[in-house]
Amino acid sequence: MFANLPVPPEDKILGLMRQFREDPREHKIDLCVGVYANEKGETIILDTVKEAEQRLYDTQKTKTYVGIAGDPAFNQAMQQIVFGEDYPTERIRAVQAPGGSGALRLISELIGRHKPDSRIWLSTPTWPNHAALLNVAGMPIGYYPYFDYDTKTVDFEAMKAALKTMGPQDVVVLHGCCHNPTGANLSNEQWDEVAQIAVDTSFFPFFDVAYQGFGDDLVTDAYSVRKFADTVEEMAVATSCSKNFGIYRDRVGCAFVMAKNAAEADVAFKQLQTVARSIYSMPPDHGAAVVSIIWNDPELRQKWYDELEAITARMLGLRKMLAEKLHVATGSDRFDFIADHRGMFSMLGITTEQVVALREKHAIYIVGDSRMNIAGLRIDLMDTLVNALVDVTGKE
Numbered sequence: 001m002f003a004n005l006p007v008p009p010e011d012k013i014l015g016l017m018r019q020f021r022e023d024p025r026e027h028k029i030d031l032c033v034g035v036y037a038n039e040k041g042e043t044i045i046l047d048t049v050k051e052a053e054q055r056l057y058d059t060q061k062t063k064t065y066v067g068i069a070g071d072p073a074f075n076q077a078m079q080q081i082v083f084g085e086d087y088p089t090e091r092i093r094a095v096q097a098p099g100g101s102g103a104l105r106l107i108s109e110l111i112g113r114h115k116p117d118s119r120i121w122l123s124t125p126t127w128p129n130h131a132a133l134l135n136v137a138g139m140p141i142g143y144y145p146y147f148d149y150d151t152k153t154v155d156f157e158a159m160k161a162a163l164k165t166m167g168p169q170d171v172v173v174l175h176g177c178c179h180n181p182t183g184a185n186l187s188n189e190q191w192d193e194v195a196q197i198a199v200d201t202s203f204f205p206f207f208d209v210a211y212q213g214f215g216d217d218l219v220t221d222a223y224s225v226r227k228f229a230d231t232v233e234e235m236a237v238a239t240s241c242s243k244n245f246g247i248y249r250d251r252v253g254c255a256f257v258m259a260k261n262a263a264e265a266d267v268a269f270k271q272l273q274t275v276a277r278s279i280y281s282m283p284p285d286h287g288a289a290v291v292s293i294i295w296n297d298p299e300l301r302q303k304w305y306d307e308l309e310a311i312t313a314r315m316l317g318l319r320k321m322l323a324e325k326l327h328v329a330t331g332s333d334r335f336d337f338i339a340d341h342r343g344m345f346s347m348l349g350i351t352t353e354q355v356v357a358l359r360e361k362h363a364i365y366i367v368g369d370s371r372m373n374i375a376g377l378r379i380d381l382m383d384t385l386v387n388a389l390v391d392v393t394g395k396e
């Protein structure tokens with residue numbers, strides 16, 4: 001069975017994490033992996049999560065299965081977080097999933113099993129795991145233009161032109177906010193245009209929302225999904241609580257389907273559960289129960305809003321500071337875009353050689369395509385990073 005198994009290639013980001021761990025230099029800086037770290041460089045557990053875990057510990061009476069679709073209270077909480085508290089529920093169904101990754105897989109399995117002639121479209125570039133997660137039933141995967149490496153903004157004209165050629169068999173994966181890896185996002189007006197293109201061409205919108213609240217705030221970051229919900233007949237959304245609740249390892253996500261009407265939504269819901277049953281049977285409970293406790297207690301919910309707001313404000317502050325310092329140090333505006341990007345990451349658009357030089361000469365680790373984790377920055381390391389970037393990229 002195992003004798004002739006080929007060794008799979010190492011995941012690039014996990015490979016860099018290993019390299020970082022093994023790097024003996026004390027001043028090394030990790031700006032690779034997508035986790036939020038505080039001012040001390042620690043990824044701590046939110047106070048609200050700790051408090052909810054304590055309540056869970058005190059009150060949970062059973063560890064029996066939660067059911068294929070997960071905890072209805074969690075699914076309802078997620079629906080309110082993503083679509084808004086008063087959004088009508090008739091056409092939407094939610095299935096708790098093991099992380100955003102699990103939700104992405106559930107939805108693509110549903111599409112692959114029932115409409116295998118679909119084509120999946122990803123942005124150029126996208127989160128590297130998208131292609132692997134969505135590679136179901138031999139559905140071909142294509143790429144639509146997204147990032148303009150010169151301006152470090154969305155190449156909206158090219159994106160629109162590509163989307164206008166789509167049809168009903170095309171499934172377009174859209175990052176709802178905080179695009180990973182680039183940090184460049186559509187404006188609300190641009191989302192309006194894309195929603196209209198979805199209506200005109202009947203492409204199927206498939207949202208990935210892994211960073212809601214990490215861009216500006218929970219509501220601003222949900223603009224895209226909510227606009228589409230108001231505009232299109234059908235869509236799917238995969239969400240994650242890994243980042244905004246900081247419960248990465250608890251594997252908490254939710255898969256939504258929005259159908260033309262309640263009857264079709266019910267069938268899609270049953271089919272999603274059939275998919276889940278055939279992959280992992282039942283989702284894990286702990287993290288989802290924590291989310292549900294926080295959301296359903298007004299005091300805890302407010303505390304979570306405050307904690308999330310502090311995280312986002314810190315990331316925005318780091319962006320601004322880095323952009324300003326680079327502006328002064330390079331005597332140019334070529335890194336100003338960092339302040340305009342949103343979410344955990346920014347694609348710096350520097351060369352592979354410069355990325356390698358950052359690592360080898362300065363012990364600063366960013367991903368090979370020049371994606372930098374803003375959330376891994378610290379104020380006390382800012383000047384070191386700025387000097388290293390100027391060193392490897394030169395002044396103007």
Ligand SMILES: Cc1ncc(COP(=O)(O)O)c(C=O)c1O
Binds near residue numbers: 127208210241242
């Ligand atoms: C764009 C994107 N989608 C989905 C995910 C999946 O998140 P999870 O850890 O909840 O599976 C991530 C995680 O990094 C991501 O960056």
